[in-house]
Amino acid sequence: MTRVRLSRLPGDQVLITDHDGVEQVALEDLAALVRRREATSPRWVWDDTARxxxxxxxxxxxxxxCHDLRLCRRVLRRAPAVDPGALDGEDSRLWDALRPVVATDPVLFGAGDAADHLRADVEDARQLAALSASPDAPRLSLLLAAESAGALAAAEMTHAGVPWNAEVHEALLAEQLGPRPPRGAPPHRLAACADDVRRLLAAPGLNPDSQPELLAALRRAGLEATDTRASTLQRLDHPVAAPLLRYKKLAHLFHTHGWAWMDEWVRDGRFRPSYQPAGSATGRWSSNGGGALSFPAQVRPAAVADxxxxxxVADVAQLEPRVLAGMSGDRGLADAARGxxxxxxxxxAGAVATRQDAKLGLLGAMYGATRGESGxxxxxxxxxYPHAFGLVEAAARAGERGETVRTLLGRGSPPAGASWDETPDAPPTDLADQGRRRRAHGRFTRNFVVQGTGAEWALCWIADLRNRLWRLPGDGPVEARPHLVFFVHDEVVVHAPAHLAGAVAAEMTAAASTAGRLLFREMTLDFPLTVSVVRSYADAGKPGT
Structure with a gap:
């Protein structure tokens, strides 16, 4: 497969390098060139897909x-099976410091920043050399391809947007919060709840959004509360509990998906969030804006198809436990996953007495709950299930020793005391604190291996699905055909012409099977999907729990 490397040059020029040599074109002519050369199925190599x-x-x-050099460099830098020195060069500092851009404007290049003019061909050569020297090259190659395909899918989802009915959203807000208030003022029903809370706590100047003020007011009223979480407030034996819980629910809606959110993120009948592929240490996506990964049920009725x-809508049942069975090679757990x-x-199978016992034990093993009933x-x-439970236990012990653990395809965990962006935590204050941090990192690495491999399965799923959707009957650009509009961990949403709904559902299932075979070749695993065909996202079936 031909690799076509694109580098931005000063003066709105693009340097193109491939096996045929070097070519330079004007940035304004790039789209026509890419359209023409796509017919030969090349792999486009560039610094950042979002640019x-x-x-x-x-x-x-x-x-x-494509091959996203920024995302792939971050994977290779941390992969235990890759020599990090193979990625070093004169411009390494700039590549390591490269951060994702937010795709909100078609013009995503600066005029004078050196990071905007990095040579893709030079970095690509380094990455290919580092990969070829790795004993885990086949698995890492799959990871890099899936990571890059995910970046393409993310850009397409932002471009197409989730179909959004602003009138429905307005009606939902009016029903729950009251009429739209003047800028800077709270809506009527939220203000009324706040007044009730102040009256019942005899605190006329209370700001219910301030946790310190609210905790102090509760204590003055004789209520012992250590936090203001809903689960804590529900246990309060006081008339203030009901209006306070309602206030928190309404305030969350107002601040996260109220009128200001709609003004910023909904335009031309579409909600266009900004995704950040591999935004977390495990490879799971995050969001640069719009709150795409915390899509509350309160506003889902506004997500309405054209x-x-x-x-x-498709979601996979119990993804991470199934992934654990596959990556550990535990055939007993894989047999239990049939269906x-x-x-x-x-x-x-007689492993435990009840379904709830199985759920408690398996989630406890993956998340480090070793006490009480779960323990x-x-x-x-x-x-x-010694292989499955032994795998997460070994990952926990390695994390406590400060060692790196890896996902099935080779993504490495960040070191103890550092986050994905290399920002160090505060140093431990004493031996007891050091011990707590070691155990906490062990709980992180215990889950990292499973959650990260689950993210790899999901990437392979959507990578295959986006190409399957493109091959369905239709013509025109991405948004005129069946296309992905939403993805969160183990769920995807496709916007499609109604007459193609059955075909889309079949491709979703086929892509899930393909992802399972790609990752777990030696073991047959079921990845059953719950698929709903709906007009409104609010009507979609819920995943298995």
């Missing part, structure tokens, strides 16, 4: 595959 792809999409040009179109409910499969279930299930 290059949005202008192409705006010109109606779709890219099938006339003649539908939303096809739609892994936890019930464990109970039916007892972990001990019992370890004897039944």
């Amino acid at each position: 290059w792809y949005p202008p192409l999409l705006a010109a109606g040009v779709r890219v099938e595959r 006339d003649g179109w539908v939303l096809v 739609t409910d892994l936890y019930q499969g464990m109970a039916d 007892r279930m972990v001990a019992d299930l370890t004897r039944r």
